[in-house]
Amino acid sequence: MKYDYVIIGNSAGGIGCAEAIREVDRESSLAIISAEKYRTYSRALIPYYLDGRIDEEKMYYRPEDFYEKIDAEAHLGVKVERVNVDSKEVELESGEKLGFNKLLIATGGKPFIPPMEGLKNQKNAFTFLSFDDVLRVKEACENSDKVVVLGGGIIGLMVAEVLSRKGLEVKVVELLERVLAPVVDETVSRIVQRKFEENGVEMILGDTISKVSGEEEIQSVTLRSGRKIETDMLVIAVGVIPNVDVVKGTSIKINRGIVVNRKMETSAKDIYACGDCAEVYDSILGSYRVLPLWPIAYSGGRVAGFNMCGVERELIFATAMNAMHFFDYYIITGGLNLRDGERDFEVISEIEGENYRKVVLKDGEILGFIVGGEVRRAGILMKLMREKLNVSSFKESLVKSSFGFLDIPKEFRWELLGDKVKIGVVREV
Numbered sequence: 327m328k329y330d331y332v333i334i335g336n337s338a339g340g341i342g343c344a345e346a347i348r349e350v351d352r353e354s355s356l357a358i359i360s361a362e363k364y365r366t367y368s369r370a371l372i373p374y375y376l377d378g379r380i381d382e383e384k385m386y387y388r389p390e391d392f393y394e395k396i397d398a399e400a401h402l403g404v405k406v407e408r409v410n411v412d413s414k415e416v417e418l419e420s421g422e423k424l425g426f427n428k429l430l431i432a433t434g435g436k437p438f439i440p441p442m443e444g445l446k447n448q449k450n451a452f453t454f455l456s457f458d459d460v461l462r463v464k465e466a467c468e469n470s471d472k473v474v475v476l477g478g479g480i481i482g483l484m485v486a487e488v489l490s491r492k493g494l495e496v497k498v499v500e501l502l503e504r505v506l507a508p509v510v511d512e513t514v515s516r517i518v519q520r521k522f523e524e525n526g527v528e529m530i531l532g533d534t535i536s537k538v539s540g541e542e543e544i545q546s547v548t549l550r551s552g553r554k555i556e557t558d559m560l561v562i563a564v565g566v567i568p569n570v571d572v573v574k575g576t577s578i579k580i581n582r583g584i585v586v587n588r589k590m591e592t593s594a595k596d597i598y599a600c601g602d603c604a605e606v607y608d609s610i611l612g613s614y615r616v617l618p619l620w621p622i623a624y625s626g627g628r629v630a631g632f633n634m635c636g637v638e639r640e641l642i643f644a645t646a647m648n649a650m651h652f653f654d655y656y657i658i659t660g661g662l663n664l665r666d667g668e669r670d671f672e673v674i675s676e677i678e679g680e681n682y683r684k685v686v687l688k689d690g691e692i693l694g695f696i697v698g699g700e701v702r703r704a705g706i707l708m709k710l711m712r713e714k715l716n717v718s719s720f721k722e723s724l725v726k727s728s729f730g731f732l733d734i735p736k737e738f739r740w741e742l743l744g745d746k747v748k749i750g751v752v753r754e755v
């Protein structure tokens with residue numbers, strides 16, 4: 327069987343691509359392949375499903391007849407083994423081959439599992455990336471009292487919070503000396519750590535699990551420091567790495583993720599990539615990197631889809647941006663997160679209780695910001711950063727808790743609101 331368009335991946339990137347293709351081309355054949363058996367769902371909602379705040383139906387952000395409506399053949403629960411660049415085919419696990427004229431690879435990320443002595447496929451060890459993962463965790467925590475979460479990043483802390491709300495005794499083990507290190511600074515790390523501790527979660531920092539004990543089920547973990555912790559469950563959430571398995575050993579260039587240009591073209595003709603498996607151009611950093619974020623995957627998919635149909639588009643804006651909350655503490659970040667002590671940048675910050683605002687500037691332009699606690703109007707910082715406006719004349723006001731639109735000089739206000747500003751992240755070329 328040969329299709330005009332084949333998309334590997336049925337999540338943000340794949341769906342963005344399929345929808346863009348159908349905006350331009352209703353006629354050509356289109357196949358979407360996904361190793362997961364579910365119709366497209368929101369990965370970001372997994373913690374809320376575990377929490378019981380949403381039911382299964384709310385996880386799905388497209389209706390049941392979505393594939394029919396966009397006239398796409400959905401191959402769900404079907405794993406692609408490899409891409410054959412020369413013959414323009416994808417080879418399925420079953421051995422079947424599907425041909426394509428244009429291909430999008432949107433295979434996302436996979437969990438990183440650090441080496442731990444004794445870790446095999448014990449049934450109470452989990453990762454937390456997929457719907458299958460959350461179903462397993464949900465079932466397991468019904469019969470568990472104690473859990474160890476390895477990893478104090480966003481996903482690890484989200485799981486830890488939900489499980490502690492469910493009444494489990496939770497211990498978080500983090501290798502670094504502070505939580506959320508890749509996304510926030512020391513100040514916010516400490517506030518978040520305190521929130522967890524106040525809610526009865528033990529935060530074990532600067533340590534990791536070196537050994538797990540138990541055959542069928544893990545009974546205890548031993549830390550590098552020698553401490554032994556009895557547990558009913560282990561959740562491993564130390565990071566996500568680009569899932570580039572289907573292109574390994576092909577001519578498609580891979581760095582950390584699949585290398586693409588701003589049209590999402592890979593190094594192989596007619597083959598595109600986007601989302602967590604690819605490296606995109608970070609407009610603030612000025613270089614390519616993996617940015618595992620939902621809106622970037624979706625926009626990248628749209629850019630790829632248009633280009634696959636011959637309508638030229640580029641991804642014009644992508645950078646790190648996170649909105650998160652732990653217990654009652656809200657955080658919004660954008661752009662660069664300076665490691666503490668880095669120079670060459672101007673840093674302005676202000677803290678009032680737990681309300682924290684910090685901007686990182688270079689040559690008068692915002693390169694990054696963190697807002698914690700009261701997060702209203704953080705969107706203005708994102709807009710100023712994105713439009714690369716020189717904020718020197720009002721930089722001090724950016725970190726005031728009262729900061730608002732009226733603090734921005736009139737001429738900039740027009741620039742921010744007016745026609746000059748290109749809205750959207752996809753540009754015609």
Ligand SMILES: Cc1cc2nc3c(=O)[nH]c(=O)nc-3n(C[C@H](O)[C@H](O)[C@H](O)COP(=O)(O)OP(=O)(O)OC[C@H]3O[C@@H](n4cnc5c(N)ncnc54)[C@H](O)[C@@H]3O)c2cc1C
Nearest residue numbers: 335336337338339361362369370406434601602618619620
């Ligand atoms: C718990 C959690 C919370 C998150 N919260 C946020 C958030 O608040 N904001 C945000 O911006 N981002 C968030 N993210 C990240 C966001 O979900 C990802 O950036 C986004 O899902 C990436 O989309 P993608 O299309 O690149 O890949 P994925 O969503 O990873 O999907 C990959 C697709 O490829 C398929 N696939 C993979 N390998 C194969 C194969 N060999 N054969 C066939 N199919 C294959 C999979 O079945 C799946 O359909 C969160 C992620 C998690 C896990």
